[in-house]
Amino acid sequence: MRRTVFPHKLLPWLLLAPQLAITLIFFYWPAGQAFRQSMLREDAFGLKSTFVGLANFRKVLGDPNYLNAVQVTAVFSALVALFAMAIALFLAVQAEKVIRGKGFYRTLMIWPYAVAPAIAGMLWLFMFNPSFGTLAWPLRQMGIHWNPLLDGDHAMILVVAAATWKQISYNFLFFVAGLQAIPRSLLEAAAIDGASRRHAFWTIVFPLLTPTTFFLLVVNTVYALFDTFGIIHAVTGGGPGKATETLVYKVYNDGFVNLIMGDSAAQSVILMIIVIALTAFQFRFIERRVHYG
């Protein structure tokens, strides 16, 4: 606890004012509105709304389209988190083994961090689009009817690849830092005991990386849930059919395209509950912070 402080009484409020004002206007007020709206239903002309309690939630949770979005989101997030973390961990382990060129590799690895998710998606669609994508061309030559614009599974593969590609850099940096924090004495002891590298990795290195892995698991899940909206919107628009419609995309689509406010608000509230659960999970088990920017 700090013992010495400045005695001013008004100044701290002035310093806090900008952040509090923005927080109240753009966070608490809208979040409150989302809660209010999730319990209202508007008439066909949007003129009058009536209180309907939890009816919107019942409607949303009973809607096959919403359940489809839940499933799509679960598959998408699990694949993105798994691949982005596995590839990053593998590369970080390789980077630990090399002596020369570490900095060089790192510089090239961090590029995708700076690429907007929407642009990442467009790049991948450009490379893999069925009519003139350079990388789709060999697939066609091999006789695969590759068409992410018409085939739901292909579309899912494409958005997962783009989302994974974008997230590898971030995970790589954290795994490298995690590996460097492992006490050298442990590894030396293992080497003296004649442990094979594979054995030492699974029994010493990987368990010691658990905090990093857990932290990244939550960050990657949040990333896959929310930040990938741009990829879905720019690449597939939730389609073909509803094969890539994630929860966030559906909130946007119902609220801004189909203009069903009550449903959209109820979905927002459900998403808020998911974020709160994830954050609580992270605090409970890892006691680390989440970054939303």
Place this chain on the structure above:
Amino acid sequence: MAEASPLAPRGAGRLVAHFWMVLGVIVVAFPVYYVFIASTHSTQTILRPPLPLLPGAEAAQNYSDAFSGGISRIGGVSLWRLLANTTIVAMGIALGKIAISMASAYAIVFFRFPLRMACFWLIFITLMLPVEVRIQPTYKVMVDLGLIDTYPGLILPLIASATATLLFRQFFMTIPDELLEAARVDGAGPWRFFRDILWPLSLTNVAAIFVIQFIYGWTQYLWPLLVTNSNDMNTIVIALKKMISFADADTPWNLVMVTSVLAILPPILVVVLMQRWFVKGLVETEK
């Protein structure tokens, strides 16, 4: 950094590691390289796969066309305008976040006042309200305040950051009491103490947060998509989305590629040039 881990392989094993790293780097960097190559070819070449792996001869033509506003699908807005918009938004978000987070962290750490911890929690809880979960009502607030198609509309809702506030608070708490005591004995007020002592000590943190938030601002998608209607106010990412259509035959792919390069390059430069602070800041602040 240069020393290998005790379990590091020698000879062939190390070569294998290099092989995997090179392969990883190729996969990671290839899409960016590929866009750059595509931006130097004509649309006809782009539409006839496979694309050559070396730059073509159309670079000068493509770049001058794109910069002079030759893209009709986004209303002929020039790339300069798009880049200016995006820079204003990214800088506004990064600098704004740093300013208001530092101010509030300073208030919470170096002053004592009623409801101090309540304020802290009020800010802290916003971690759990990313813009995606409150888009509809936040949009309505923007309409009511008349902020659609304005820079404040693009910047303000994204400027409050619990992360930056928490980071500065954490850092300020490591400043020893003796430093503040000494400053106060010498008659320094809150402003002098901040300017002469705290700010110089915070520079590394400020640089790291700047990079992270600049990237955050530059890569925004959902929010700019909602609050901009006019082509003049688009960020480059949104403009890019508007000019691409995979169904249409008349997408000017060469100009799309130029726009992509310019949408990607500035943030990559920021990350690569400020790598030292960025990597340290990212890994330390988020753990």
